Amino acid sequence: xxxILKTALELGLLYxxxxxxxxxxxxxxNIADLTTDGCFVFGxxxxxxxxxxxxxxxxxxxxxxxxxxAGFITAFIHTKMKVPSILAGIITNTxxxxxxxxxxxxxxxxxxxxxxxxxxxxxxxxxxxxxxxxVLTLLIVALVAFLLIxxxxxxxxxxxxxxxxxxxxxxxxxxxxxxxITVGLCLANAMTALSGAMVGQYQKTVDINGGTGIxxxxxxxxxxxxxxxxxxxxxxGAIAAIVGSIIxxxxxxxxxxxxxxxxxxxxxxxxxxxxxxxxxxxxxKMAAFQKKKMEHTSGRAFAQKGGDGKxx
Amino acid sequence: xxxxxxxxxxSVTFNPGSPDAKQALNKLSVHLDDGDFVxxxxxxxxxxxxxxxxxxxxxxxxxxxxxxxxxxxTFLEEHKRSRIIGRMFQDPLKGTAPSMTIEENLALAYLRSxxxxxxxxxxxxxxxxxxxxxxxxLNMGLEDRMKHQVGLLSGGQRQxxxxxxxxxxxxxxxxxxxxxxxxxxxxxxxxLELTREIVGKNHITCMMITHNMKQALEIGNRTFLMADxxxxxxxxxxxxxxxxxxxxLEKFKAGTGKALDNxxxxxx
Ligand SMILES: Nc1ncnc2c1ncn2[C@@H]1O[C@H](COP(=O)(O)OP(=O)(O)OP(=O)(O)O)[C@@H](O)[C@H]1O
Ligand SMILES: [Mg+2]
Numbered sequence: 001x002x003x004i005l006k007t008a009l010e011l012g013l014l015y016x017x018x019x020x021x022x023x024x025x026x027x028x029x030n031i032a033d034l035t036t037d038g039c040f041v042f043g044x045x046x047x048x049x050x051x052x053x054x055x056x057x058x059x060x061x062x063x064x065x066x067x068x069x070a071g072f073i074t075a076f077i078h079t080k081m082k083v084p085s086i087l088a089g090i091i092t093n094t095x096x097x098x099x100x101x102x103x104x105x106x107x108x109x110x111x112x113x114x115x116x117x118x119x120x121x122x123x124x125x126x127x128x129x130x131x132x133x134x135v136l137t138l139l140i141v142a143l144v145a146f147l148l149i150x151x152x153x154x155x156x157x158x159x160x161x162x163x164x165x166x167x168x169x170x171x172x173x174x175x176x177x178x179x180x181i182t183v184g185l186c187l188a189n190a191m192t193a194l195s196g197a198m199v200g201q202y203q204k205t206v207d208i209n210g211g212t213g214i215x216x217x218x219x220x221x222x223x224x225x226x227x228x229x230x231x232x233x234x235x236x237g238a239i240a241a242i243v244g245s246i247i248x249x250x251x252x253x254x255x256x257x258x259x260x261x262x263x264x265x266x267x268x269x270x271x272x273x274x275x276x277x278x279x280x281x282x283x284x285k286m287a288a289f290q291k292k293k294m295e296h297t298s299g300r301a302f303a304q305k306g307g308d309g310k311x312x
Numbered sequence: 313x314x315x316x317x318x319x320x321x322x323s324v325t326f327n328p329g330s331p332d333a334k335q336a337l338n339k340l341s342v343h344l345d346d347g348d349f350v351x352x353x354x355x356x357x358x359x360x361x362x363x364x365x366x367x368x369x370x371x372x373x374x375x376x377x378x379x380x381x382x383x384x385x386t387f388l389e390e391h392k393r394s395r396i397i398g399r400m401f402q403d404p405l406k407g408t409a410p411s412m413t414i415e416e417n418l419a420l421a422y423l424r425s426x427x428x429x430x431x432x433x434x435x436x437x438x439x440x441x442x443x444x445x446x447x448x449x450l451n452m453g454l455e456d457r458m459k460h461q462v463g464l465l466s467g468g469q470r471q472x473x474x475x476x477x478x479x480x481x482x483x484x485x486x487x488x489x490x491x492x493x494x495x496x497x498x499x500x501x502x503x504l505e506l507t508r509e510i511v512g513k514n515h516i517t518c519m520m521i522t523h524n525m526k527q528a529l530e531i532g533n534r535t536f537l538m539a540d541x542x543x544x545x546x547x548x549x550x551x552x553x554x555x556x557x558x559x560x561l562e563k564f565k566a567g568t569g570k571a572l573d574n575x576x577x578x579x580x
Contacts, residue, residue, distance in 0.1 A: 155423055156431035158412070162420050165409035172368070172407070173477075174394040174424045 006134065008253040012246030013137040014202055017144060017195035018218035019225065019241035021188040024148065026219065027237055029184045030164035031078075034089030036192050036218065038096030039070045040211035043193025044200030045103040048110055051201055056117045060197050067193020070096060071185040078185075079178040100208055108208040117201035137198060144191060145238045151187075152234045160184045161234075213267060220270045221245040223277040315379075316517045317344040317367075317485055322376030323541075324359075324366055336362040338541035339376070344485075349511060350519045351528040353560075354538030355573045360521045363538070364487045369393040381484045395424050398478030398516075400471070400491040407474030410463030414454060414473065417462050418443040421477035446476055450506065468499030472506060479510050486511065488520040504531070523577050525557045535560075539568045 018040065025033035043063040050059025070092055078088035104110045123132040151157045163170050163180040170177050200206045225244020229236045255261045261269065276283070319342040326334045336359045344350065354360050366373050367380075369390035377386045385393055400407055408417050419435045422443075440458070447455035450472045454465075462470060471491060478486060488507065492500035508531065511518050522528050528535050535552060537545035537560070544567040547555060564572045 150434075151432070153434050154432045155419070155429070155434075158416055158420050159423065161412060161416075162409045165411050166406070168401075168406045169409055171370070171390060172394060172399045172401075173420060174391055175420070176389075176391040 004253045004257055005250070006131075008249040009246060010134050010137065010202075011252075012249035013134065013141050013242070014199050015195055015214075015218075015249070016141055016221070016242045016245035017191045017198075018214055019221040019245050020141075020145065020148065020238055021191035021195070022215070022218045022222050023237045023241050024184060024191070025188040027222070027231070028152070028161055028164050028234075029181060029188075031085045031181070031185070032089070033071075033074060033185060033188060034086060034215055035070050035074045035092045035096075035185075035189055036089075036215035037211040037213070038093040038100065039067050039189045039192045040196040040199075040214050041100045041206065041208060042070055042096055042103070043067050043196030044206040044210060045100050045110070045196075046193070047197030048112060048200040048204075048206040049103055049105075051112050051115050051117050052110070054116070056115070056121065056201055059201070060118065060194065063193045063197035063200075064190040067189040067191070067196075068186040070193070071187070071189030072182060074189070075182040075185040079181055097208070104206065104208065110206050112201075112204040115204075117204060118198075119202050133202060137202070140194070140198065141242060144194065145242065148187075148191075149235050149238050156180075156183065213270075216267075216274055217248070217270055219278075220273045221248045223274065224248055227277075315343045316346040316348065316381060317342060318377075318379040319343070319363075319367065320377045320379075322366055322373040322378065324362055324371070324373055328374075336541055337366060337373070340542055341376075342536075342543065344517055344519070346517055347515050348517050348534055349532030350534040350536055351532045352519060352521045352536045352538060353523065353525060353528045353572075353574075353577075354536075358538040359541040360538050361489055362541075364399070364489050364519070364521070367485070368397050368399055368487060396484040398483035398486045400474055400478050400486075400488050402490040402493045404467040404470040404474065404494060407477065408462045408470050411461055413459050413461055414447070414465075415440065415443060415458040417473065418446070418477060418480065421480040425481040446480065450476065466499075468495050468503060471495060471499075471503050475503065475506055475510065479514065479516065482514045482516060484517065486516050486518040488518065490521050490523060493523065523574055525560060525577065529555055529557065529560065537564050537567065537572075539564075539570075544568050 018036065021036065022033070025031050043066060046063040046066045047056070047059035050056060050062055073095075074085075074088045074092045077083045077091055078085045081088075083091070101108070119133050119136060122136045125132070128135050152161060159170075159175045160180045160183060162173075162175060163177050163184070167177065170180070196211065199210075221244035222241055223244065224247050225240030225242070226237070228243050228247065229240040231237055231240065252263075252266060255266060256263050319340065321339040321341050322337055323335065323339055324337040326336055340359070340363065342363075352360050352363075365371060367378060369385070369388060369392075372387060377384065379385065380396060409420070412420075415435065419439060422439060443458065444455045447458070452469055452472060454469065454473065462473065465473065471494075475491070491507075492503050495503060504527070507520075510516070518532070520532065529552070533552070534546065534548040536543045545563055547560075547563075561572055
């Protein structure tokens, strides 16, 4: 049981920077950034290939730079070429498939056999034993979360938040939305790529399809986390990403071991969670409307029965 | 003497070349002295908002030129113009970011002055003190709610906050597009009073669109009447003193050949 929890914690932390990236792009900037899937593999591929040539540590910032570049391209297509943001993300994502294959030396799967990774190096320090992987990931994730929260309180961070909050206001103030959207998407994709980079070195392998569906899973994690922490502030949002990611992996692990829900169904379930959660405000409105309509008709029936002849 | 604002024969046509092409501004010129406070009235669709949008840079003009404080801003991008131009709209929701706090909104407005400060700097204690003092001027108790989200404020409070933000860093030009029209009468009066106070104290050159004829004559030192993309009447100085609403309507008719027609117009 402890083993299951530990695995869930590990995976939850490793993947938590994806929902955190989506917090920045989807919640703060109000852009559904579909660069995510390809960007995750991009980060993983760069980091694994760097580890393969004996530079696992350098592989991490390089993977983040690669992610930022992917974000920049999406932002460029969106802001300068005026392509809707969703389509811009899909375009970059599609192009990344080829880039990723190229980085992986035109093979669809690369494994690190006896190479050093940041995890093996940290473990060899020998003071945490089995938990060293969790601890290292936690350190990185906590640092990123701290930096993100702090950044969103700076002048530039405030401008980025305003861009997603009220574009009318931004247009009439001295903020350049092209700039803030670009910075925001670069940062978000750097985080996604960092997640890929950690997963790649942790599992010592990268697969060209390893990012498929990760954007939807990331959104599910974020939404689950937000239900747990609330979504009133930036701090809560960043923490929601981490908490949600861990909860998601625990659910996943429980499904896997108890077979209450076959694991094959998990993607469908994830998609349903995301669809319902995002549609929730609209559903609530619809329910309120139906209720009003029913009250209206029943009120009218009552009035007619009462025979005062007035139309309600 | 150099003018503060020089708008020279600008024209704007929407959807050119299509069946619903619409010339919204027609070789329109405006020249304002430093400290001028102009009220603008006109029929629906006269081009009042379009004039403001053109000056603020929401779109570029088809012809003509615009100078502000001696600087040619004809082709300056909107976000660069907003360093020196403050704007307010009718809709109180347009001017503030709802899910950010009062303090954060003011910090955004204060960015305009922040040339040279690092984009990675946080709101300082000194900034907060300044925001608190400015908010206290509104007399709405907002200075004690700096950490509250702006979305929780009433329309009037939001509009007052927007006014503060638009003038936080004294702009060279302030454009007010019916900025009290969506408020209840008492709140509208209060926001208008604040506007007069702030504009007067900082000697801001200002143009204000209103549909309240009486207000148009009472406030400021000049009044423009607009029709069909042009300024058809510019009353100021001696001529403006003692002018009644009826005189103004008369003048409008004499100038354009038709009656002033605005569905929101208040004649008294
Ligand atoms: N973005 C746009 N696209 C097409 N036509 C526009 C656009 N903006 C304004 N117009 C048209 O230009 C004309 C002038 O509009 P404008 O908004 O400047 O009028 P206004 O004087 O502000 O009127 P109101 O008193 O109703 O606010 C109108 O006929 C309007 O329909
Ligand atoms: Mg208008």
